[in-house]
Every structure is written in structure tokens, then in C-alpha cells.
Amino acid sequence: MEKQLxxxxxxxxxxxxxxxxxxxxxxxxxxxxxxALEDAMLNSQEIFLVxxxxxxxxxxxxxxxxxxxxxxxxxxxxxxxxNTVRVLVEGINRAELANVTQQEPFFKAEINILEEAECAEDxxxxxxxxxxxxAFDEYISLSGNMPNELLISTDxxxxxxxxxxxxSSFLMLxxxxxxELLEAHDAKDRLEKLxxxxxxxxxxxxxxxxxxxKVKSKIDKVQKEYYLREQLKAIQEELGEEDEDKKExxxxxxxxxxxxxxxxxxxxxxxxxxxxxxxGSYSSEGGVIRTYLDWIIELPWNNLTEDNLDIKRxxxxxxxxxxxxxxxxxxxxxxxxxRKMSNSLKGPIICLVGPPGVGKTSxxxxxxxxxxxxxxxxxxxxxRDEAEIRGHRKTYVGAIPGRVxxxxxxxxxxxxxxxxxxxxxxxxxxxxxxxxxxxxxLDAEQNSTFRDHYxxxxxxxxxxxxxxxxxxxxxxxxxxxxRMEVIEVSGYTYxxxxxxxxxxxxxxxxxxxxxxxxxxxxxxxAIYNVIENYTxxxxxxxxxxxxxxxxxxxxxxxxxxDKENAHITASHVKKYLGPxxxxxxxxxxxxxxxxxxxxxxxxxxxxxxxxxxxxxQGDGKLELTGQLGDVMKESARAGYSYVRANAxxxxxxxxxxxxxxxxxxxPEGAVPKDGPSAGVTIITGLVSALSSKKVKHNVAxxxxxxxxxxxxxxGGLKEKCLAAYRAGIDTVIIPKDNEKDMLKIPKSIKSKxxxxxADKIDDVLQNALASEDYNGN
Ligand code: ADP
Numbered sequence: 001m002e003k004q005l006x007x008x009x010x011x012x013x014x015x016x017x018x019x020x021x022x023x024x025x026x027x028x029x030x031x032x033x034x035x036a037l038e039d040a041m042l043n044s045q046e047i048f049l050v051x052x053x054x055x056x057x058x059x060x061x062x063x064x065x066x067x068x069x070x071x072x073x074x075x076x077x078x079x080x081x082x083n084t085v086r087v088l089v090e091g092i093n094r095a096e097l098a099n100v101t102q103q104e105p106f107f108k109a110e111i112n113i114l115e116e117a118e119c120a121e122d123x124x125x126x127x128x129x130x131x132x133x134x135a136f137d138e139y140i141s142l143s144g145n146m147p148n149e150l151l152i153s154t155d156x157x158x159x160x161x162x163x164x165x166x167x168s169s170f171l172m173l174x175x176x177x178x179x180e181l182l183e184a185h186d187a188k189d190r191l192e193k194l195x196x197x198x199x200x201x202x203x204x205x206x207x208x209x210x211x212x213x214k215v216k217s218k219i220d221k222v223q224k225e226y227y228l229r230e231q232l233k234a235i236q237e238e239l240g241e242e243d244e245d246k247k248e249x250x251x252x253x254x255x256x257x258x259x260x261x262x263x264x265x266x267x268x269x270x271x272x273x274x275x276x277x278x279x280g281s282y283s284s285e286g287g288v289i290r291t292y293l294d295w296i297i298e299l300p301w302n303n304l305t306e307d308n309l310d311i312k313r314x315x316x317x318x319x320x321x322x323x324x325x326x327x328x329x330x331x332x333x334x335x336x337x338x339r340k341m342s343n344s345l346k347g348p349i350i351c352l353v354g355p356p357g358v359g360k361t362s363x364x365x366x367x368x369x370x371x372x373x374x375x376x377x378x379x380x381x382x383x384r385d386e387a388e389i390r391g392h393r394k395t396y397v398g399a400i401p402g403r404v405x406x407x408x409x410x411x412x413x414x415x416x417x418x419x420x421x422x423x424x425x426x427x428x429x430x431x432x433x434x435x436x437x438x439x440x441x442l443d444a445e446q447n448s449t450f451r452d453h454y455x456x457x458x459x460x461x462x463x464x465x466x467x468x469x470x471x472x473x474x475x476x477x478x479x480x481x482x483r484m485e486v487i488e489v490s491g492y493t494y495x496x497x498x499x500x501x502x503x504x505x506x507x508x509x510x511x512x513x514x515x516x517x518x519x520x521x522x523x524x525x526a527i528y529n530v531i532e533n534y535t536x537x538x539x540x541x542x543x544x545x546x547x548x549x550x551x552x553x554x555x556x557x558x559x560x561x562d563k564e565n566a567h568i569t570a571s572h573v574k575k576y577l578g579p580x581x582x583x584x585x586x587x588x589x590x591x592x593x594x595x596x597x598x599x600x601x602x603x604x605x606x607x608x609x610x611x612x613x614x615x616x617q618g619d620g621k622l623e624l625t626g627q628l629g630d631v632m633k634e635s636a637r638a639g640y641s642y643v644r645a646n647a648x649x650x651x652x653x654x655x656x657x658x659x660x661x662x663x664x665x666x667p668e669g670a671v672p673k674d675g676p677s678a679g680v681t682i683i684t685g686l687v688s689a690l691s692s693k694k695v696k697h698n699v700a701x702x703x704x705x706x707x708x709x710x711x712x713x714x715g716g717l718k719e720k721c722l723a724a725y726r727a728g729i730d731t732v733i734i735p736k737d738n739e740k741d742m743l744k745i746p747k748s749i750k751s752k753x754x755x756x757x758a759d760k761i762d763d764v765l766q767n768a769l770a771s772e773d774y775n776g777n
Pocket of ligand 1: 321322323324325355356357358359360361362363469500504505539540541544
């Protein structure tokens with residue numbers, strides 16, 4: 001290829017690329033560029049135009065411009081107002097910048113003219129030309145804004161390089177892509193690049209068109225509907241009928257007038273109605289306004305039910321609907337009595353705390369019955385966003401009020417009993433703490449003007465009687481807990497469960513299945529069988545379910561066998577529910593070395609916790625296996641250290657680690673257990689195994705232990721004692737500090753157990769190790 005050198009004035013172009021054969025005009029404003037133009041006009045009228053790498057650079061240096069550009073002839077120059085010049089140029093050749101010879105007052109550069117080379121492979125070039133032409137046709141028909149003459153003019157182009165340049169100059173492309181095409185000196189190369197670019201552009205155009213069609217069809221539909229509705233309106237007017245819109249507005253107006261709304265609420269409602277009138281009820285805005293109006297109209301702004309504060313009647317309702325729960329009932333009666341005297345229900349909020357299924361919800365329902373109030377329940381389990389309590393602003397798509405207002409709508413009165421269930425299961429995240437919103441709801445000082453984000457109106461919650469429930473107090477946010485009066489509802493004994501089943505659950509189930517009470521009867525042994533062998537819980541929820549299952553199977557059998565009556569016995573239960581699901585650890589009948597009965601408290605209530613310790617030849621290893629959680633493992637290690645430190649006192653060889661391994665095993669039960677209260681049990685096991693002294697088989701124990709041998713108090717004493725009693729234990733060793741909790745143990749159980757209060761581990765060992773063996777001091 002021949003090289004031709006030239007020195008020409010240079011103008012850096014911003015945002016445009018000029019190809020050979022292209023005629024185009026552009027405006028020049030920069031002083032330096034105008035001087036370059038003037039110089040060119042004075043000489044050959046040729047100028048070297050080359051694109052800037054970054055169009056934003058105001059004063060480019062040599063490094064800021066590409067090296068390949070186009071030599072152009074200046075056809076015309078037009079002075080515009082304000083020191084700008086419009087210039088018309090025609091591209092002649094590609095050229096490569098060799099050397100900038102002058103920077104000031106304008107750029108001048110030595111350039112190599114790149115002559116167009118012939119295409120070496122004729123056929124290949126021909127094929128590429130055809131492909132490019134075809135793609136260009138498609139591009140034009142898709143883009144729809146190119147003159148058709150273009151097609152004809154490209155048809156006439158015989159030279160491959162020229163074809164590529166002409167087409168490139170018509171495409172709307174990014175600066176870099178154009179520069180790439182310009183830099184492709186070889187014609188074949190250029191055609192190849194151009195094919196790729198064209199294909200890409202075609203794809204983009206196709207997508208654009210698809211989007212366009214979708215948007216258009218949507219707009220068309222809305223327009224069509226609007227048209228039809230307008231027509232309908234005109235027809236209705238002709239016929240003297242009121243149109244639907246007007247009817248709707250009248251309907252809302254009547255409802256608003258009837259709804260006994262407080263003044264500001266009514267004003268807001270009428271204002272929104274006015275907006276509805278203007279927006280047309282078929283617009284999306286209309287939909288939002290209608291939902292809002294429905295909410296306002298349906299809320300019980302002023303509906304009050306009359307309270308029945310008859311304490312005697314309340315007591316009757318409680319007794320009728322619930323078995324036992326004496327202290328809970330007493331506390332609630334006291335609460336109501338105080339409220340009656342002060343003539344208001346303000347005061348701390350009741351929080352019923354206890355395991356699942358012990359009747360928290362149902363006693364709250366009884367309170368509502370006794371007071372003659374409507375009842376609503378809202379679960380706070382899993383609520384983690386303030387907006388769930390307080391609602392989303394109306395501007396949100398699909399916004400609705402928060403759960404409190406939702407509950408009030410369901411309540412249909414302004415003074416219901418509102419049960420907030422599982423207040424301990426609430427959490428929070430970045431969207432705001434729901435507990436804060438709830439504080440406002442529960443705070444008597446603030447809740448007369450509770451503001452929901454959606455309603456944007458004050459709603460008076462001051463006459464609502466809120467009651468909350470929780471499984472445990474630990475996770476209730478402190479500020480909430482401070483406002484509540486905690487009433488504990490603990491688990492039931494077998495006897496209590498039996499009575500609840502007999503007097504409440506079974507009649508309820510029979511009623512639900514539409515069966516007269518005397519048609520199906522349960523033997524007492526059947527009820528006990530379900531309680532003992534098919535449920536393990538503090539409450540009675542699964543007992544209720546299991547009784548329901550037995551009942552359904554009985555009904556099916558009665559129908560199949562055409563029987564009128566049925567009496568369900570323990571063996572029927574076994575037949576219907578299969579083999580026993582839960583069995584309790586029954587105690588050994590004899591004293592053994594290293595086998596100790598502990599007591600545990602799980603989410604399902606109390607349970608026994610047998611611990612086994614063995615000693616074998618070894619080199620001082622401590623092995624822990626079985627059902628041990630992290631806390632229990634730590635207890636085991638602490639116990640081991642205690643025994644090592646005090647070995648001599650218990651008649652154990654202080655050097656026992658030299659030749660002995662110790663293995664502690666906690667057999668896996670049906671329910672996982674963990675917690676620190678196995679401390680005393682583990683130490684007793686260790687002392688027994690290492691000193692070969694037997695442990696009394698009829699003793700169970702519980703207590704946390706310190707490294708100095710002090711016994712610390714534990715939780716769930718009542719449940720643990722129930723479990724021990726069930727297992728056939730007659731003596732329980734409990735921490736001395738738990739003495740006060742003995743009040744909670746039902747008398748029927750307390751009278752059958754001997755209690756030993758332990759302050760130190762020695763108190764435990766003294767009572768747990770078989771007496772002839774014990775010689776600790
Ligand atoms: P919680 O709210 O504590 O989880 P629920 O109130 O849902 O428990 O009680 C579960 C079922 O047990 C209900 O059907 C309830 O009526 C019944 N129940 C619980 N305790 C008693 C009781 N002491 N007397 C009568 N029925 C009870």
C-alpha cells in the first residue's frame with residue numbers, strides 16, 4: 001500500500017465520526033478549531049478531522065484524540081451568531097495521524113493518507129457485501145425513519161470499502177463503534193465488523209418494537225374503554241338515566257352520612273369522595289380512593305357495646321368454660337373488680353404467660369364473654385416490620401392499613417377485647433421496630449389518637465381492652481413488659497388434663513361432630529391412655545386433637561357397622577392411634593452404681609433425665625455421649641473438675657486419672673433436653689462411679705452447680721416434679737432457693753413426694769447415695 005504524507009490543520013471532533021464519502025455539517029465553537037478552519041480555507045481547503053476519545057474534554061491534547069481520522073474537503077462555511085461557525089464537509093480518505101507538528105494556535109499534523117485497498121478475495125467480499133446489504137434493508141425497515149432512496153443508492157455501490165463507509169455513516173451508533181469501523185482499513189475487515197454491528201442493531205430494534213407494541217396495546221385498551229364509557233354516559237343521558245359513576249358517588253355519600261363518623265373523619269371522607277368524582281371511578285386512582293373510602297366507612301368509629309361488669313357472672317363464665325386455673329381466674333376477677341370500682345378499664349395490660357395449649361387464648365375469650373365485649377385476636381408471631389402494625393402509606397401500591405386497624409374493623413366495635421397473641425415472638429429488622437409501634441398502641445396516654453399510616457386519621461383505641469399472651473417472658477421487649485401485668489398459666493397435671501378432657505374437650509368435640517353426648521362415651525381409662533401414651537405436652541392441644549381423631553374413627557366404625565352407640569375404652573384408643581408414641585422412663589427397681597435420675601424441663605413440659613457414668617481402664621480421658629446439648633456438656637466438664645478437685649473427700653483416689661477414663665452418657669429420649677440443671681445429677685453419677693457407691697433408685701434431682709459445690713436454683717420446678725412423680729420417684733432433691741416455688745406444685749402431687757432442699761452438693765450426695773455407702777463430709 002502506498003503511503004502519502006500530508007500536513008493539514010486538524011480539528012478534534014466531539015461526539016461525531018466522519019467517514020469517507022460522507023457529506024455532513026457540524027458546528028464549530030472552539031477558538032482553536034475555528035483558526036484551523038480558517039487556515040484550511042486559506043490553503044487547500046482540506047482538513048483532517050479526528051474524533052476525541054472523550055467528548056467531554058474541553059481542551060484536548062494529542063493524547064486525547066484517536067490516531068485514525070478522515071481527511072475532508074470543506075464545502076461551505078457559515079458564520080452563526082455568537083462566534084460559532086457551521087461547516088459543511090465531505091469525507092475523502094482515511095488517514096493516520098503521524099505527528100502533531102503544531103499545537104498552538106491550532107493543531108497541525110503530519111498525516112499518512114490510507115488509500116483504499118482493493119479487496120483481495122473477490123468472492124468473499126461479494127458475499128459479505130450481499131450480507132451487509134440485506135442486513136441494512138432489514139435495519140431500515142425496522143427503524144422506519146430512513147429515506148428509501150438510501151436503499152437504492154447502496155444498491156449502486158460496487159466498491160466494498162465504499163459500501164461499508166456509506167452504510168456506517170447512516171447508522172446511529174456509539175462513538176467507539178463508529179471509530180472501530182473507521183479504523184478498519186481493510187475493506188473485508190470493515191464489512192465483517194459492519195455485519196456484526198448491523199445484526200446487533202437489528203436485535204435491539206426488534207426488542208424496542210416489541211416493547212412499543214405492548215405499550216401501545218395497553219394505551220389502546222384504556223382509550224377504548226374510556227371511549228365506550230363516554231358513549232355509555234351519553235346514551236344514559238339521552239335515556240334520562242343516571243350514569244354508574246354518579247350512582248356510585250351517591251351511594252358513597254349515603255354511606256358516609258349513615259356511618260356516624262367523627263367530624264374530621266367525615267371531612268376527609270367527603271374530600272376523598274370529591275377526588276373520586278373528578279378522577280372517574282374507572283381510573284386506577286379511582287380504585288385506590290374507593291378502597292380507602294370502604295375502610296373509613298367500615299371502621300367502628302363510634303360503635304360501642306355495653307360492658308357487663310357483674311363480677312359474679314364473670315366468675316360463673318370462667319368456671320363454666322375452664323377447668324382449674326384457679327389462681328388465673330382469681331387474678332382476672334381481681335383485675336375486673338378494680339376496674340369496676342374505678343369505672344374504667346385503664347391500667348396495666350394483662351399478659352398471660354405459659355406453654356402452648358394451656359388455655360391462654362381461650363381464657364381471654366372467656367373474659368370477652370364475661371364482659372360482653374366483642375373479641376378479636378391478632379398474632380404477633382413473626383411480625384418484624386413496623387408497617388405491619390401501623391400500615392403503609394396510601395401512596396404505596398396495594399397499601400393497606402396495619403393489623404391493629406384491621407383488627408378493629410373485624411371487631412365491629414370501638415371497645416372490643418383485643419388479644420395480642422405471641423408477643424414474645426415478635427422480632428425487628430431494618431424496617432423499624434414493631435415493638436415501638438405496639439408501645440404506642442398499648443399506651444393509655446397515647447392510644448386515643450393512634451395514627452395508622454394508611455388511614456392518616458386518628459383512631460381512638462383508648463376503650464379497647466388489650467390482653468397479650470406469650471410463651472416466655474425472656475424475649476418480650478423490656479419497655480413492653482414494663483407496661484404489663486404478668487399472669488402465669490402453667491402446665492397441667494395428668495389429673496387436671498383428665499378433667500379438662502372429660503368436662504370440656506370431649507363435649508366440645510362431640511358438639512363439633514354433631515353427636516349427642518350420650519351416644520359416644522369415653523371410659524376414664526381411655527382418656528388416661530391418650531394422655532399418658534399419645535401426648536407429651538404441658539397444655540392440652542394435642543390431647544384435644546388426639547381425642548378428635550379417636551372420635552372420628554369411632555364414628556366411621558359406627559357408620560360402617562350400623563351401630564347407634566359406642567363406648568370407647570383404652571384398647572379402642574390403642575387400636576385407633578396405634579402403638580404408644582411416648583413412654584416415660586420408668587425407674588429401676590434397685591440401686592445401681594453410676595446411674596442417676598435427673599429431672600429436665602423442655603418446651604413440652606417436664607421430663608426425667610437419666611444419666612449414666614462408667615469408669616474404665618484408660619489414661620484420664622473424659623468421654624461424653626448421647627443427648628447432651630452444649631450447656632449440658634459444659635456442666636459435665638465443670639462437674640468432672642469439681643470431682644477431681646474434691647476426690648479425697650468422697651473417698652476417690654485423687655490420682656484416678658492416671659489409669660482411668662470416665663464416660664458420661666445421657667440416653668437419647670424422645671425430646672431433646674439441654675440446660676444447666678443437670679449439674680447435680682452429673683456430679684452424683686461421677687462420685688458414685690468413681691467411688692463405687694450405689695445411687696438410690698427412688699431419688700430424682702435437679703440443680704445447677706458451681707465449681708465450689710454450691711447448688712443454684714432452676715426453672716420449671718412444678719413440671720419437673722410432675723414428671724418425676726409419673727416415673728415412680730418418691731424423693732426429689734431440689735435447690736434450696738427453689739423452696740418458694742413449691743407453692744405452685746399441686747397438693748395431690750406434693751403429698752406423694754418427699755422433698756429434700758439442697759444448698760450444697762454434699763446435701764445432694766448425702767441423700768442420693770445409698771446410706772450405708774455414703775461417707776462424704
Ligand atoms: P394457648 O392459647 O395457651 O396456646 P388455647 O387457648 O388455644 O391455648 O387452648 C387450647 C385448647 O385447650 C382450647 O380448645 C381450650 O379451650 C382448651 N383448654 C385449655 N385449658 C383449658 C381449661 N383449663 N379448661 C378447659 N379447656 C381448656
